Amino acid sequence: MSNEDRLILVGQIGGAFGVKGEVRISAYTADPMALVGYSPLLGADGKPALTLISARPDKAGVVARVKEIATKEEADARRGQKLFVTRDALPEPEEDEFYLTDLVGLEGRDPADVVLGKVKSVQNFGADDMLEIAPAEGGPTWYLPFTRETAPELHINEGWLRIVRPTEVSDRDED
Incomplete structure (x- = not known):
């Protein structure tokens, strides 16, 4: 796997938020709202797992409405799922910085x-x-x-x- 193809963990599904299918996502990015720009987020297999339609900041990350989840039960069933992006999806670091x-x-x-x-x-x-x-x-x-x-x-x-x-x-x- 090349550096560009390497999967980078950026978040994890925390479960349902409310009863309308919104999902809480713990963000492992400096700016939790950056997850929106990386959508669709990938699963551990590198395939698209979650497409964010809308999101708002939350204390641990974001609360999002996603294309793949419509109910509270579907959101809870995905609790713990890790979310990734490829290295080349990340912005280039500043000079003298690196990931x-x-x-x-x-x-x-x-x-x-x-x-x-x-x-x-x-x-x-x-x-x-x-x-x-x-x-x-x-x-x-x-x-x-x-x-x-x-x-x-x-x-x-x-x-x-x-x-x-x-x-x-x-x-x-x-x-």
């Missing part, structure tokens, strides 16, 4: 230019973003905090980033 998804697939090189692996994914387990690295030599993936110290150079257009593994702590001092 985290643009890091996926980059080679990770240490300070001596040795390729340590490739970025498999960018995860966030509740604190900060973590790069999941698939080692060049194979084996289990490992995680690297995505900070200026551990990823001091990004060369997205060239397909790589500098990674500096933190010093591992093997023994703890006695308290």
Whole structure:
């Protein structure tokens, strides 16, 4: 899958809003109303899943009337459905900005230019973003905090980033 074809999670159906078939959508975009511009939104299979007819802001995203849902029951049946767009549907980032998804697939090189692996994914387990690295030599993936110290150079257009593994702590001092 090319970078342009990569699916980007932008929202999730929260269920019905009222009794007339409107649906609540949690938005994962900076501006929740941007979802309207991405319509139709895609399902996990990359096929059109939801066509927004109208929307208004809500505390967690938007409340929308959609072409594919006419009743409260239909909206509730789609609760939890994740909604995506392709990377090329997103606006181009400003200079010196990027989308985290643009890091996926980059080679990770240490300070001596040795390729340590490739970025498999960018995860966030509740604190900060973590790069999941698939080692060049194979084996289990490992995680690297995505900070200026551990990823001091990004060369997205060239397909790589500098990674500096933190010093591992093997023994703890006695308290």
